[in-house]
Amino acid sequence: MAEERLDKLLVSTGRWSRSEVRRLVREGRVLVDGRVAARPEEKYDAQRVALSVDGAAVPLRAHVYIMLNKPAGTLSATEDGRGKTVLDLLPPEYQKRGLFPVGRLDKDTEGLLLLTDDGALAHALLAPKKHVGKRYLARVDGPLSEADREAFAGGMTLEDGLHCLPAALEIVSSGEAESTATVTLHEGKFHQIKRMFAARGRRVTCLKRFSMGPLALDASLAPGEWRLLTDSEENTITGHFAQE
Secondary structure, three states, rough: OOOEEHHHHHHHHHHHHHHHHHHHHHOOEEOOEEEEOOOOEEEOOOOOOEEEEOOEEEOOOOOOOOEEEEEOOOOOOOOOOOOEEEEEEEOOHOOOOOOOEEOOOOOOOEEEEEOOOOOOHHHHHOHHHHHOOOOEEEEEEEEOOOHHHHHOOOOOOOOOOOOOOOOOEEEEEEEEOEEEEEEEEOOOOOHHHHHHHHHHOOOOEEEEEEEEEOEOOOOOOOOEEEEOOOOOHHHHHHHHHHHH
């Protein structure tokens, strides 16, 4: 593994900002292999070095996994001249880490988005043959019926020729003016949920993703907020695909 700067290694844990790491090094509170670190610019191999701060060992991870509650109006991209991207919601130390969103949510779609620098995991989550389930909450205009549920479950071929795999539609509430439902997809084609509802004569007015494979959105995260995955979540999601 390539060597990285000491400050970058510590920042990648999510516990300190780059300025905080520099202060810790300056105050002699960071030990590298048992010796006081001299400069934050020193480079080390994350898989071989032993770091501690204030006497407590700091475990290093090869990759970063961030759960974001994507707000409407942001773009699922690393950079885009048309507007704010999901990376703009992160602090500078993570913006420079090489993170990218795993898949895309439409600009006006909210909810769970995983950001990482783990290309192998991203490929596993997005590979068509994996059929990873992605669950959404949709609000549409007009009523929904059993016929709509059956149409989703049977797979749909849209007027433009797009073939959609069977999807699970569960009606939460149905009214003349508005209905809500959960939709579980095992693929992710362009505007797929909106196009499937449109084929049933319904317009999606709000769409939010709340799970992707074994990873579920933390209900305490407000739109625009993020956090690192917990050890349990990280082990679950990486272990899930390591076994396949």
